[in-house]
Amino acid sequence: MNAFRTSAAFFAALLLAACAPLALDRDREAVTAVAQAQAGTKPAWLATGDDRARARAEADRLLEAPLLADGAVRLALAHDPALQALLFEAQGASADATKSARLPNPVFTFERLVRGSGAGAETEINRMLAFSLFEVVAWPARRDAALTRQEAQRLRLAADVLRAASNAREAWVRAVAARQALDYALQARDAAQAGTELARRMEAAGNFSRWQRAKQQAFDADALAQATRAAREAMATREALVRALGLDADQAARLKLPERLPDLPVQAPAEAAALRTALDERLDVRAARFDLETRARLQGLSRISSYVDGLRLGVERNSATGSESQRGWQVELPLPIFDWGDAQRASDQAAYTASLHRAAATGVVAASETREAYAAYRSAHELARHYRDVVVPLRKEVADETLLRYNGMLVSVFELLADAREQSASVALAIEAERDFWLADANLRAAQSGAKSRRIQELP
Numbered sequence: 001m002n003a004f005r006t007s008a009a010f011f012a013a014l015l016l017a018a019c020a021p022l023a024l025d026r027d028r029e030a031v032t033a034v035a036q037a038q039a040g041t042k043p044a045w046l047a048t049g050d051d052r053a054r055a056r057a058e059a060d061r062l063l064e065a066p067l068l069a070d071g072a073v074r075l076a077l078a079h080d081p082a083l084q085a086l087l088f089e090a091q092g093a094s095a096d097a098t099k100s101a102r103l104p105n106p107v108f109t110f111e112r113l114v115r116g117s118g119a120g121a122e123t124e125i126n127r128m129l130a131f132s133l134f135e136v137v138a139w140p141a142r143r144d145a146a147l148t149r150q151e152a153q154r155l156r157l158a159a160d161v162l163r164a165a166s167n168a169r170e171a172w173v174r175a176v177a178a179r180q181a182l183d184y185a186l187q188a189r190d191a192a193q194a195g196t197e198l199a200r201r202m203e204a205a206g207n208f209s210r211w212q213r214a215k216q217q218a219f220d221a222d223a224l225a226q227a228t229r230a231a232r233e234a235m236a237t238r239e240a241l242v243r244a245l246g247l248d249a250d251q252a253a254r255l256k257l258p259e260r261l262p263d264l265p266v267q268a269p270a271e272a273a274a275l276r277t278a279l280d281e282r283l284d285v286r287a288a289r290f291d292l293e294t295r296a297r298l299q300g301l302s303r304i305s306s307y308v309d310g311l312r313l314g315v316e317r318n319s320a321t322g323s324e325s326q327r328g329w330q331v332e333l334p335l336p337i338f339d340w341g342d343a344q345r346a347s348d349q350a351a352y353t354a355s356l357h358r359a360a361a362t363g364v365v366a367a368s369e370t371r372e373a374y375a376a377y378r379s380a381h382e383l384a385r386h387y388r389d390v391v392v393p394l395r396k397e398v399a400d401e402t403l404l405r406y407n408g409m410l411v412s413v414f415e416l417l418a419d420a421r422e423q424s425a426s427v428a429l430a431i432e433a434e435r436d437f438w439l440a441d442a443n444l445r446a447a448q449s450g451a452k453s454r455r456i457q458e459l460p
Helices: 002-017 024-039 049-062 069-079 081-100 133-204 210-245 249-254 271-281 283-308 342-407 413-449 454-458
Strands: 107-115 122-132 312-320 326-332
Touching (some): 024 069, 024 413, 069 081, 081 133, 122 326, 342 413
Antiparallel strands (some): 312 326
16 A cells, blocks of 8 residues: 555646646747837736727827827737637647646556455555656656746747837828828819919910810829729728738727828938848747757657556555455556657658758848848838939929029919929929838838748748
């Protein structure tokens, strides 16, 4: 009896040691640290009604003033229900990984047999507590592999968070640029309508030909079409922003945007710094390394498990009526007659080699994507500055000179209106250039973090 109690105590202590705790708090801390470092804010886990109420109150506070880019990112990470679904799905995956880090439960067998009947019946009771000896030996390696897998899952979750932040920033840039373009399109339309009305009056007075009036009216029709397209684009981009932020109908109605995009930065970051940041911090590169480490641990484990995967040890105690109790142990070992485990070892070796090449390919793609994103950023920055510093000032100078000549009765009002149209067109192109720059800025951030890389989602 003492031996059985000692064995039971040993199994209990072993079971407690092998119960890996849930790592949900650590998951949140890791994702929060990445989001805070790369997105400037942290996600919120809305698990209860009070959490959702606080998130809505914060959203209402942000919507009281025109929403800036950083506010859009904060709103998306703390309010978007689509992101919340991803966060809690990731918690489920983390719990599954924790489960794989624990030992299988021991098996307790109780058997009661009766021989004969009546007063002379004999009762035999058999008890056995068994567990997988191989799982006990392999448990440290499985635990380490599961912990490494959890690290990779945390990086995938961080990528989901940063992707939501990037999508919100891009949607905000498009919405603000579309609204700014709409304002200038409406100004151009009003100027064209004024020119058309003046042309009609001058034609009626005999001072304008039909050809001149039709030409001016065609300008008016084009301006109206452009304003209509701009209004449609402003509406579409605003709704895209609403979806990226997860706003309901009431919140969408209260959403206010600034009148223009932010000023351009004075200079772009150095290429070497951008590349170094990417190779050090890209989530897909780090996840590929964790995946490779996991495969290496599992490969070493499979070399043993392919032979002795079914090794079981049990402690047994039997008692029968009128007889002394029997105590002993039992070993169960499958004989590798038909399956020597060579197929499993080959499969694990192939998986490890694939992970090795995948990690190398991920590093190559990370560097290439970052170089491409940086080149687009520099090009967009130079083009936006060219429009801001050269094209728009020149068009304004031409319009001012035309106005002086009009005041001196050296040019007609239609030449003045034509210059105004050209100035509005250059401003519209400048807005597009600024929009493209800020989109390139968001794309560079995503490239440096690897948030939008498909490879991080393709990792096992």
